[in-house]
Amino acid sequence: MQIILLSGGSGTRLWPLSNDARSKQFLRLLDVGGTGRRESMVQRVMRQLRESGITADVTVATSASQRDSVLAQLGPQVNIVTEPTRRDTFPAICLACEFLAREKNCAPDETIIVMPCDPYTEAGYFEAINKMAGGLENSGDELIVMGIDPTYPSAKYGYIVPAGGTASPNGVIPVKRFTEKPDVEQAKKLISEGALWNGGVFAFKLDYVTRIAEKYVKAENFAEIRDRYEEFPKISFDYEVAEKASKIGMVKYHGDWKDLGTWNTLTDELKTHEYGNVTTDGTGRNTHIFNELQIPLLCLGTQDLVIAASPDGIIVSEKNKSENVKTFAATLKQRPMFEERRWGSYKVIDSIEFPDGYCALTKQLTVNADCALSYQRHFCRDEVWTLIDGKGEVVIDDVRRPVQRGETIFIPKGVKHALRAFTSLTFIEVQSGSNLIEEDIERFDYKW
Amino acid sequence: MQIILLSGGSGTRLWPLSNDARSKQFLRLLDVGGTGRRESMVQRVMRQLRESGITADVTVATSASQRDSVLAQLGPQVNIVTEPTRRDTFPAICLACEFLAREKNCAPDETIIVMPCDPYTEAGYFEAINKMAGGLENSGDELIVMGIDPTYPSAKYGYIVPAGGTASPNGVIPVKRFTEKPDVEQAKKLISEGALWNGGVFAFKLDYVTRIAEKYVKAENFAEIRDRYEEFPKISFDYEVAEKASKIGMVKYHGDWKDLGTWNTLTDELKTHEYGNVTTDGTGRNTHIFNELQIPLLCLGTQDLVIAASPDGIIVSEKNKSENVKTFAATLKQRPMFEERRWGSYKVIDSIEFPDGYCALTKQLTVNADCALSYQRHFCRDEVWTLIDGKGEVVIDDVRRPVQRGETIFIPKGVKHALRAFTSLTFIEVQSGSNLIEEDIERFDYKW
Numbered sequence: 001m002q003i004i005l006l007s008g009g010s011g012t013r014l015w016p017l018s019n020d021a022r023s024k025q026f027l028r029l030l031d032v033g034g035t036g037r038r039e040s041m042v043q044r045v046m047r048q049l050r051e052s053g054i055t056a057d058v059t060v061a062t063s064a065s066q067r068d069s070v071l072a073q074l075g076p077q078v079n080i081v082t083e084p085t086r087r088d089t090f091p092a093i094c095l096a097c098e099f100l101a102r103e104k105n106c107a108p109d110e111t112i113i114v115m116p117c118d119p120y121t122e123a124g125y126f127e128a129i130n131k132m133a134g135g136l137e138n139s140g141d142e143l144i145v146m147g148i149d150p151t152y153p154s155a156k157y158g159y160i161v162p163a164g165g166t167a168s169p170n171g172v173i174p175v176k177r178f179t180e181k182p183d184v185e186q187a188k189k190l191i192s193e194g195a196l197w198n199g200g201v202f203a204f205k206l207d208y209v210t211r212i213a214e215k216y217v218k219a220e221n222f223a224e225i226r227d228r229y230e231e232f233p234k235i236s237f238d239y240e241v242a243e244k245a246s247k248i249g250m251v252k253y254h255g256d257w258k259d260l261g262t263w264n265t266l267t268d269e270l271k272t273h274e275y276g277n278v279t280t281d282g283t284g285r286n287t288h289i290f291n292e293l294q295i296p297l298l299c300l301g302t303q304d305l306v307i308a309a310s311p312d313g314i315i316v317s318e319k320n321k322s323e324n325v326k327t328f329a330a331t332l333k334q335r336p337m338f339e340e341r342r343w344g345s346y347k348v349i350d351s352i353e354f355p356d357g358y359c360a361l362t363k364q365l366t367v368n369a370d371c372a373l374s375y376q377r378h379f380c381r382d383e384v385w386t387l388i389d390g391k392g393e394v395v396i397d398d399v400r401r402p403v404q405r406g407e408t409i410f411i412p413k414g415v416k417h418a419l420r421a422f423t424s425l426t427f428i429e430v431q432s433g434s435n436l437i438e439e440d441i442e443r444f445d446y447k448w
Numbered sequence: 449m450q451i452i453l454l455s456g457g458s459g460t461r462l463w464p465l466s467n468d469a470r471s472k473q474f475l476r477l478l479d480v481g482g483t484g485r486r487e488s489m490v491q492r493v494m495r496q497l498r499e500s501g502i503t504a505d506v507t508v509a510t511s512a513s514q515r516d517s518v519l520a521q522l523g524p525q526v527n528i529v530t531e532p533t534r535r536d537t538f539p540a541i542c543l544a545c546e547f548l549a550r551e552k553n554c555a556p557d558e559t560i561i562v563m564p565c566d567p568y569t570e571a572g573y574f575e576a577i578n579k580m581a582g583g584l585e586n587s588g589d590e591l592i593v594m595g596i597d598p599t600y601p602s603a604k605y606g607y608i609v610p611a612g613g614t615a616s617p618n619g620v621i622p623v624k625r626f627t628e629k630p631d632v633e634q635a636k637k638l639i640s641e642g643a644l645w646n647g648g649v650f651a652f653k654l655d656y657v658t659r660i661a662e663k664y665v666k667a668e669n670f671a672e673i674r675d676r677y678e679e680f681p682k683i684s685f686d687y688e689v690a691e692k693a694s695k696i697g698m699v700k701y702h703g704d705w706k707d708l709g710t711w712n713t714l715t716d717e718l719k720t721h722e723y724g725n726v727t728t729d730g731t732g733r734n735t736h737i738f739n740e741l742q743i744p745l746l747c748l749g750t751q752d753l754v755i756a757a758s759p760d761g762i763i764v765s766e767k768n769k770s771e772n773v774k775t776f777a778a779t780l781k782q783r784p785m786f787e788e789r790r791w792g793s794y795k796v797i798d799s800i801e802f803p804d805g806y807c808a809l810t811k812q813l814t815v816n817a818d819c820a821l822s823y824q825r826h827f828c829r830d831e832v833w834t835l836i837d838g839k840g841e842v843v844i845d846d847v848r849r850p851v852q853r854g855e856t857i858f859i860p861k862g863v864k865h866a867l868r869a870f871t872s873l874t875f876i877e878v879q880s881g882s883n884l885i886e887e888d889i890e891r892f893d894y895k896w
Binding site for chain 2: 015016279281283291293294295296297298299300301302305307309311312313314315316317318320321322324325328329331332337349350351352354358360362364382384386388389405406408410426428430432
């Protein structure tokens, strides 16, 4: 068995804690029951998979911008397949399946489970996944989906209508049809007929999907498929695969299944009310406060609020209005002010543009021990690094030398530079020049 | 006539916009009616003085920490007398009077008006001041005080009980006695007897106070008085002077007289609801938002709140609880993260301390055109300056050279350095070392 974990989303609904580089599923806010530790949604799903006895390899299908976050949070225990451009779930799942078939040499009859990384669920969800895999072996179904027991007639979800047959020993029941998001009246009727929510979890044999993929991209190897990624239609897996399958089964899941994608739904699950440098007078009611800035945040009183501060911005919102953040966050868009990268992390601590267009951007960066920044140069900006902690070495125009805390390195435009950390290495970087964009970079190979 | 404007206060009640270096009276939040410009309390008082036809010289009595703020906001149009240490209103007024007598050579019978800089008042307040000065000339009173028409039986103010005589042509009525803060029941009784609030505005002849001052410090010159400042008793002017005067008059003032020293009272006077980089959904009710940070602040809904963010911190408070900020601000105390200085201003953009005690502090500084940083050296820290705008010159261990945007200057510990700006000059400073305190400084004279 192989697991494909879908990790997408831009995450503006949890602004300012989430941004393009740090989607909601990477926020480390969830309590790991009783341990005092916190984990993110993707970390929780990985932990739950393992705790439920599922030892299958996991391949995360994600966008290039999330690659470093996945690596930082899940480490080398997963494979990562990144989409060259963002499309939809059908192309993303095809790409991951082709990776398994051609790079990991999985057999055509390997059982594949596709699952999203963001529903907040209980152990029964993973038992259902095991049943789906078992059912696939002996039901003759092309596809087995997970049906979520609906708790209200939602117009937000797709529905799965059962055919009415009896369940197999694995708990698989035949599916009659799928219905896309209905209105509330239709939803009520569907539920009365026994329909369930479509949870976006699928089980199938690997070649079932690779054969469909070949209809769009027939290639020699995985690299070519990835290069021709845009030839896949921009369509969901539900439309392109599930609704066209001839024999489909369903396994029911009854239990918690929540999208913690808005401040309102997320805070419902958080027992901790204050994160980071927060002081209160103890009179707040139903107020959740998140402070990722170094400066103190003081809260006196307040009711039914969510307050969050990060290097990207500050929100103060009534909880029942917090869904609207998406509308505004788009207009507040700026460069990400904080990023977790595979080599460490950085935050922007100052940004200023002068009337003549000259800019300065100051960052605090930490490169993890044994990690390195790539060898690179810029054409529009100078950089000054002041090392304030740790030891390592730099390469400046092919000359390598050791550096440590207290040293300052001036890197004029056009000069190639790289840095490697022996111990965790922190420095302040002042970029200045006429055009401070991430794209002003030329990368070189360097053999350390 | 000479005006002594008392400017004190630590300003924790308007945290995080106010701090030790920027007391509430320096916050530029008040609308200058109809002009679109904003002014601070001290700027408003100066403007009102001039608009009411009072052309007398103004001497600001303040603490050393506020000297630069006064200079930055009022400029050279005022004299500044700073207390060597903070004591109380009696010593502060003595010091200012000695300054007028000995440094400004004012005559012993010069009329002195002492007034606080922070009540929010109307034109009538300044008419009353003119009447106090006029009354002093022909009433024979040693002291004339301003009585504020009370609007409620407050237990927060001192009261002035009139003697019951008739008013002079200048509107001066005899005072029977002063009463310090009563309880509410006593206050009701006092008001029924015609008592007024003591507004802390005094008129007297210069030598009336210098003769009292001499009882404590008899000195050759002003410098000696300032050196021996601690010999003055720590006592208020009311106790030491007003309550001991034998013949006292009072001029009544009827009109607005407000202490805008809490978020609640301040925001009552502000027609503007959003200051700085603020976005709202337009559904907020009675919410005032102040954002002095560069990052955006988004507010969705909310009622009866004050929200303020500055480099010192963030507050979100119900308005009726905002008085409590004082209690908490003390515990959140840290170095001021923003200061207006006589040479310009700076803000702290990053601060980090490592487990071994080594620290780094990063600031963005702007030195105004034609201003200079003093010649100095440090023993515990290195500094790195990266110039990002403007032109000027630096002195490094007695060697002077021109500098401009794009240059980086490394100043190891022990090296003397100064900087002068030809045009407004902005730079990023990274301090790093074992002990980053303001006191790690040795200053030298330098002739530019």
